[in-house]
Amino acid sequence: MVIRTYIDKNNTIIKNSDVNTGRNPIVELFYGGKTGETDFTRHLLYFDVEDLQNRYNNGELGDLSKVTHTLRMCNSSFFDSNLQAQKALDDKQRTSSFELMLFRVNQDWDEGTGYDYQRYMKLEDDNDITFVQSASNWFLADTLNPWSSEGVYSAETYCDFNGDSGSTCEGLTGHTTVTPSVTGITVTTQHFDKGNENIEMDMTEEVNSLITGGTTNYGYGIAFVPPLEETIIVPAQYVGFFSRHTQTYYQPFLDTDYNNPIKDDRKNFYKNKNNKIYLYSNVGGEPKNLDSNPSVTIYDSEGNVFSSITETIQVSTGIYYAEVFVPNTVESGILYFDEWSDLKVDGIDIDNVELSFEIKPETEYYQIGNNDSLPVDYAMSLSGVKRDERIKRGDVRKILVSARLPYTVNESKTIDNLEYRVWVTEGNAQVNVIDWRDVNMAYLSNYFLLDTSWMIPNEYYIDIKLTSNQEVKQYTNVMNFNIVNQVDKLH
Numbered sequence: 253m254v255i256r257t258y259i260d261k262n263n264t265i266i267k268n269s270d271v272n273t274g275r276n277p278i279v280e281l282f283y284g285g286k287t288g289e290t291d292f293t294r295h296l297l298y299f300d301v302e303d304l305q306n307r308y309n310n311g312e313l314g315d316l317s318k319v320t321h322t323l324r325m326c327n328s329s330f331f332d333s334n335l336q337a338q339k340a341l342d343d344k345q346r347t348s349s350f351e352l353m354l355f356r357v358n359q360d361w362d363e364g365t366g367y368d369y370q371r372y373m374k375l376e377d378d379n380d381i382t383f384v385q386s387a388s389n390w391f392l393a394d395t396l397n398p399w400s401s402e403g404v405y406s407a408e409t410y411c412d413f414n415g416d417s418g419s420t421c422e423g424l425t426g427h428t429t430v431t432p433s434v435t436g437i438t439v440t441t442q443h444f445d446k447g448n449e450n451i452e453m454d455m456t457e458e459v460n461s462l463i464t465g466g467t468t469n470y471g472y473g474i475a476f477v478p479p480l481e482e483t484i485i486v487p488a489q490y491v492g493f494f495s496r497h498t499q500t501y502y503q504p505f506l507d508t509d510y511n512n513p514i515k516d517d518r519k520n521f522y523k524n525k526n527n528k529i530y531l532y533s534n535v536g537g538e539p540k541n542l543d544s545n546p547s548v549t550i551y552d553s554e555g556n557v558f559s560s561i562t563e564t565i566q567v568s569t570g571i572y573y574a575e576v577f578v579p580n581t582v583e584s585g586i587l588y589f590d591e592w593s594d595l596k597v598d599g600i601d602i603d604n605v606e607l608s609f610e611i612k613p614e615t616e617y618y619q620i621g622n623n624d625s626l627p628v629d630y631a632m633s634l635s636g637v638k639r640d641e642r643i644k645r646g647d648v649r650k651i652l653v654s655a656r657l658p659y660t661v662n663e664s665k666t667i668d669n670l671e672y673r674v675w676v677t678e679g680n681a682q683v684n685v686i687d688w689r690d691v692n693m694a695y696l697s698n699y700f701l702l703d704t705s706w707m708i709p710n711e712y713y714i715d716i717k718l719t720s721n722q723e724v725k726q727y728t729n730v731m732n733f734n735i736v737n738q739v740d741k742l743h
Contacts, residue, residue: 253312253568254686256706257304257506259496261363261471262297265390267403272366272384278328279493280369281352282344283476284485291488292481293369294403296357296388297496298471299506301462303705308463311541311569318512321459323354323472325451326502328492347489348447350480354439354455357404357471361393404473405437441477447491451504459506501678501708512567513690515668518607523578523614530573530695531564531592531605539570543596548574551589558588584613627723630655630665632716634731637702641733646705651731653691653698653716668693671717672700676710688717707735 263274264281267290273280283292307313329346366384387394390403439458442451451474461467475481480489494502517527533542545566550559561574574590587610595602636651637643653672654664670691675682685707691698711734716727 253508253510253701253703254689255304255307255508255510255703257299257301257508258706259297259299259504259506262295262496262504263361263363263366263388264293264295264369264495265388265403266293266369267291268390270385270389270391271369272364272386272389273369274362274364274388275367275497276369277495277498279325279474279495280490281474281476281492282347282488282490283480283483285488286486290482290484292476294473294475295493296361296404296471296473297504298357298361298469301459301469304459304508305463311566313463313510314512314567315565316460316463318510319456319460320509320511321455322507322509323451323453323455323504324507325474325493325504327448327450328494329448344488344490346447347491349445350447350489350491351441351443351477352451352474353441353477354453355405355437355473355475356439356467357473358437359393359397359400359470361388361471362395364388439472444491451493455506459508501676501683501710503708505706509689510568511689514567514571514573514692514694515690516573516693516695518609518695519666520612520668521576521578521609522612522616523582523584524580525577527576527578528573529576529590529607529609530567530571531607532694533570533572533595533597535597539568540597541566541570542572543599544594546572546592547594548590548592550576551591553587553589578611580614582611584611586611627720627725629658629720629725630667630718631658632656632718632727632730634714634716636699637731637733639731639733642736643704643733645707645709645735645737648704649702651700651702651714653700655698655718666693666696666698667691667718669719670698671719673715673717674702675713675715677713685712691716704735709735709737 261274262279263272264276264279266273279295281293281295283290285291304313308316313319364384364386366386391398393399439455440453442453458467462469494500494504496503514530515528516530518529521527521529529548531546531548533540545564547560547562548564549557549561552558559576561576564572564574566572576590587608589606589608592605592607595605633654633656634651635654636649643649651672653670655667655670657663657665670693671688672686672691673684673688674686675684677683689700691700711732713729714731714733716730718725718727
């Protein structure tokens with residue numbers, strides 16, 4: 253499962269300035285400038301995690317240890333290497349070899365309605381609506397409330413919060429003491445070599461804490477690390493990123509990736525291998541969580557207990573699995589039974605469920621000999637969405653992937669090495685919306701869930717990739733569809 257959480261508000265604040273830039277499409281981070289002075293900017297952003305919390309509470313995210321969260325922002329010079337080290341407006345130079353830090357914001361703040369970083373028109377020109385001196389800015393979090401420290405934090409509070417007396421804080425203006433007992437504000441840092449790299453900051457531990465309520469969410473900030481902010485350099489060193497107000501597909505977002513695909517081995521259960529068997533809970537035709545994770549006991553054909561598993565794992569809503577290893581001493585071709593117990597839904601006890609699987613010969617899995625297996629080609633098709641279909645944003649579609657066997661009419665096979673991706677076009681470029689990830693392999697089908705709640709209205713394309721005996725084959729544009737905000741009429 254891939255989820256994008258888009259930024260709800262953002263603003264770039266300028267040192268010792270009451271200017272607001274909340275509506276500007278470019279995040280302009282710089283340091284240096286006038287001789288003998290240190291100027292710099294800091295960028296603020298906020299995203300709501302309520303949707304992620306709801307998904308976690310209803311079991312969609314399953315095991316948080318399998319979830320990653322990455323903040324992604326596209327560099328405004330990413331597409332043109334010629335822009336590296338070039339002068340920008342206002343005598344700023346695109347910088348390289350620098351480090352940005354992601355830090356916590358510790359109070360509420362407003363985005364504001366400003367645009368310009370500086371006023372190009374005359375001060376007396378009242379028609380300059382793009383220039384706004386308002387909150388939030390360097391001094392104010394909102395109109396009535398100043399920041400607890402100007403600029404969200406000062407050099408002193410940074411060092412105090414982080415308990416850092418080392419090189420990061422040595423020589424910073426005004427720094428006097430260090431208090432290691434205070435919780436740090438730094439979430440992570442990222443190094444930029446050339447300066448045209450995109451922001452890709454790991455926020456996994458931080459966002460998981462937001463989801464579980466361990467951390468209060470006031471938003472976050474991005475800034476040059478303090479030693480750079482304190483550097484006197486001419487011209488000013490600049491890097492730009494697209495803000496949430498860009499009119500392109502390159503909006504910043506939090507990328508949540510729950511990489512725990514279903515790999516059901518019930519039809520292909522081998523010895524000397526960790527096999528997964530699944531239980532699917534549905535009520536009224538819809539996935540439904542059990543009140544607690546079930547237990548499962550494995551019996552042989554004579555009713556003897558082979559294994560008893562009390563700690564099963566929930567993958568997503570209503571889907572649970574147990575991992576079973578069968579040693580080589582067990583005879584092949586024997587039918588085993590898995591009995592699932594402790595089944596309860598909304599306080600109602602459900603009878604135990606008995607399923608079965610056959611242990612296949614290990615020679616079908618370990619193919620050792622003088623013949624190299626040839627790659628298998630399949631005819632790929634998708635169902636669950638129609639080509640060129642207009643899908644209302646917010647719909648969730650179950651996309652079935654059919655891999656038809658060669659020289660057959662309708663005979664398909666479930667495969668454990670299928671991947672899919674979703675992409676859009678932006679100009680002449682292909683932009684990954686969902687990068688390559690595993691297709692689920694359930695008992696009888698390959699599928700993935702297409703959650704459109706976070707998809708921006710656009711035309712999307714789906715590719716499928718198959719790996720077979722070291723051969724990688726990509727099936728391009730197997731399906732395309734359109735996301736719309738509302739479907740009134742279909743023509």
